[in-house]
Amino acid sequence: MTSAPNSERRSERARRAILDAAFDLVSRKGFAKVTIEGIAAQAGVGKPTIYRWWGSKGAVVLEAMNEELGDDFAFPDTGDIAADLTTQITAVSRRLVTGRISEAFKGVMAEAQNDAALMKAFRETILEPSIAECRARLDSAVAAGQLRSDVPTDVMVDLFYAPVHYRHFLGFGDDAVRRSADLVQDVLLGLRPRTDAG
Amino acid sequence: MTSAPNSERRSERARRAILDAAFDLVSRKGFAKVTIEGIAAQAGVGKPTIYRWWGSKGAVVLEAMNEELGDDFAFPDTGDIAADLTTQITAVSRRLVTGRISEAFKGVMAEAQNDAALMKAFRETILEPSIAECRARLDSAVAAGQLRSDVPTDVMVDLFYAPVHYRHFLGFGDDAVRRSADLVQDVLLGLRPRTDAG
Amino acid sequence: MTSAPNSERRSERARRAILDAAFDLVSRKGFAKVTIEGIAAQAGVGKPTIYRWWGSKGAVVLEAMNEELGDDFAFPDTGDIAADLTTQITAVSRRLVTGRISEAFKGVMAEAQNDAALMKAFRETILEPSIAECRARLDSAVAAGQLRSDVPTDVMVDLFYAPVHYRHFLGFGDDAVRRSADLVQDVLLGLRPRTDAG
Amino acid sequence: MTSAPNSERRSERARRAILDAAFDLVSRKGFAKVTIEGIAAQAGVGKPTIYRWWGSKGAVVLEAMNEELGDDFAFPDTGDIAADLTTQITAVSRRLVTGRISEAFKGVMAEAQNDAALMKAFRETILEPSIAECRARLDSAVAAGQLRSDVPTDVMVDLFYAPVHYRHFLGFGDDAVRRSADLVQDVLLGLRPRTDAG
DNA sequence: TCCTAAACGAGACGGTACGTCTAGTCTTGCT
DNA sequence: AGCAAGACTAGACGTACCGTCTCGTTTAGGA
Known part of the structure; x- marks a missing residue:
């Protein structure tokens, strides 16, 4: 089994880039047309970095939306x-x-x-x-x-x-x-x- | 442009088999885990026969649901x-x-x-x-x-x-x-x- | 078993149209890009009329070529x-x-x-x-x-x-x-x- | 445009499995009856891995033949x-x-x-x-x-x-x-x- | 002249494979 | 150790044709 990631060493830069990219893409293209690959590409991040911290596209977008809402x-x-x-x-x-x-x-x-x-x-x-x-x-x-x-x-x-x-x-x-x-x-x-x- | 199919020659047998398969699969596995391929396979029908008459998985399931509802x-x-x-x-x-x-x-x-x-x-x-x-x-x-x-x-x-x-x-x-x-x-x-x- | 077709009742018009369409299409688009459907469509003929008299695209084109060669x-x-x-x-x-x-x-x-x-x-x-x-x-x-x-x-x-x-x-x-x-x-x-x- | 794959990271295991499967299938069934899907399945490889490195079935089989010839x-x-x-x-x-x-x-x-x-x-x-x-x-x-x-x-x-x-x-x-x-x-x-x- | 059997046009059908897309995992340096 | 990068297995996508199978509709020879 893959051990849980150590959140202390997590890159805040990557997290922000992923959430920003996710929110931007969903806003512009609609949720259904956004892919994890697309988010990773726009964020300048590898796909595993997304999968390491979130379980699905929905989870990423929910968190992005939460940040946006405050x-x-x-x-x-x-x-x-x-x-x-x-x-x-x-x-x-x-x-x-x-x-x-x-x-x-x-x-x-x-x-x-x-x-x-x-x-x-x-x-x-x-x-x-x-x-x-x-x-x-x-x-x-x-x-x-x-x-x-x-x-x-x-x-x-x-x-x-x-x-x-x-x-x-x-x-x-x-x-x-x-x-x-x-x-x-x-x-x-x-x-x-x-x-x-x- | 692909011309519209002639609905007079439509096979009622295929239509029923597709709707039945779609409804059964969605009921048992949930909408998200059902695929057009799976419906075609269970219905004993070619994929193009589904695409000829419906535009998406949602459309097939909606019609199946309608028939179920009466x-x-x-x-x-x-x-x-x-x-x-x-x-x-x-x-x-x-x-x-x-x-x-x-x-x-x-x-x-x-x-x-x-x-x-x-x-x-x-x-x-x-x-x-x-x-x-x-x-x-x-x-x-x-x-x-x-x-x-x-x-x-x-x-x-x-x-x-x-x-x-x-x-x-x-x-x-x-x-x-x-x-x-x-x-x-x-x-x-x-x-x-x-x-x-x- | 499907009985052999009666060649006395064969439509010469259809035969000519098929051979002409086949030869024209092959000449213009190349053999590999020609389909039986395409030949039937251009000839204004049903696909079964082709399959009734020829066994394959190659057979049609060979005959068309023979007619062209004399x-x-x-x-x-x-x-x-x-x-x-x-x-x-x-x-x-x-x-x-x-x-x-x-x-x-x-x-x-x-x-x-x-x-x-x-x-x-x-x-x-x-x-x-x-x-x-x-x-x-x-x-x-x-x-x-x-x-x-x-x-x-x-x-x-x-x-x-x-x-x-x-x-x-x-x-x-x-x-x-x-x-x-x-x-x-x-x-x-x-x-x-x-x-x-x- | 799809960017070219990086050949330094190419999997030699996949390459060998594809060429072996292609050669074996063509030898047993004849070129015309072999499909890219069939090669991928026998090689235990995804179709995109074949399309990433070769442009056609012919290209795969040619390379397989070359390896066989030495x-x-x-x-x-x-x-x-x-x-x-x-x-x-x-x-x-x-x-x-x-x-x-x-x-x-x-x-x-x-x-x-x-x-x-x-x-x-x-x-x-x-x-x-x-x-x-x-x-x-x-x-x-x-x-x-x-x-x-x-x-x-x-x-x-x-x-x-x-x-x-x-x-x-x-x-x-x-x-x-x-x-x-x-x-x-x-x-x-x-x-x-x-x-x-x- | 009509009858009737066949060939015909049309095109829907069950299938197969296509080539593409995305998912989620794995591997390889780099920082 | 986490990261960027991206190749990997897997499999569904929607499309194109295949060859078969009805359907009516001509059509041509025999009654």
């Missing part, structure tokens, strides 16, 4: 939960259809459908942090009496985020995705607390 | 919209995670992210008929006074269907997908008509 | 055997390197190296008639005392014809092939009758 | 030019009809009729070295007064070698090819120097 998943908090949700869903939908990240995201998610490890990595590094931020904001809105308290906030997260991804993955088109934030109002109809019986 | 997209109508929605969403979620169609659906959708023609075909043959059925049922519920009339029914369709696909594509796991029907109640909270001001 | 293998007879041989070898060498027949001949001979039936057909329809004509002329030259009588005339035929084909098949180049007639004189050096002991 | 083209020199020519032509004719090289030679030459690069390679590696050896021997025979000096020795080479190849390529049959050495005497009739006027 780790700032902060949710806005103006005190108005409706406005904050609209702001955030609008931002997410724009990222999906036009952002630098767009091609990479679509490609990684397609790949992840048939690659459990990639899906796990995506969820841990991107999705779950985002959800946690959103949920924290919803919790504070519940505490502030802006949302009803008898629907779990993790369910609320799903209700707010689902439409944008649904429209994105099922091919409703860029315009429909971008208009997904409009649905925040409709979801909120049922999530507002009521003085009278629901 | 064209029955009927939406239940018991008079109780909440019950009917729950029934239908439950059925959809089960199909996605355990049904015969499960692997094929996941593979086709992953492929469709980077293949516009495949996405278009999927929408026309499967998604849009389903949506139309759902929408018709929602229209009748609006007419019956079970749903408010100031939210367009196509938006309602998105609100009800989004969670199941969202959880499915973003890797929430089979259990979470199956529990998606529970969210019907939460969405309905806001879509019920009200006599008092909203 | 059956005139007459050897010149001016009374001067040296001049007649030079005339004939010159004619043959020109046919091989520049004539209409050039590509077809080269292709058929290459094919015939691995197709005994084709070789047999070539010898019977072209080579042996030519040899017979040559040999008859040599016999008359022997009778006229212009050639020695103790070397069999079939051996003489080989000695005169060998150089041109040798140079042609072993790639000595068009010029060398065309100059092959010059060797007639050198061969004749030994084949002239002598009064003194040989 | 580079020993030495012409015998017993002092008797007639005997030496007979020995050599006999050896060549036997190689053509029964030797290990027989199938490979026939196949390569057939291919070379429509492949100028292959013909060039054949001439440079096999034919021209043989001719040079023969010519050197003839030169020494001329110097020794055994052959006339007014016929160029390169023409003499053609006269001696032509019959065996002519009979071989034009399908005279194995026996006729093997008897080609008999013609040496007839050619020599005219190439012996004479004291009386020619």
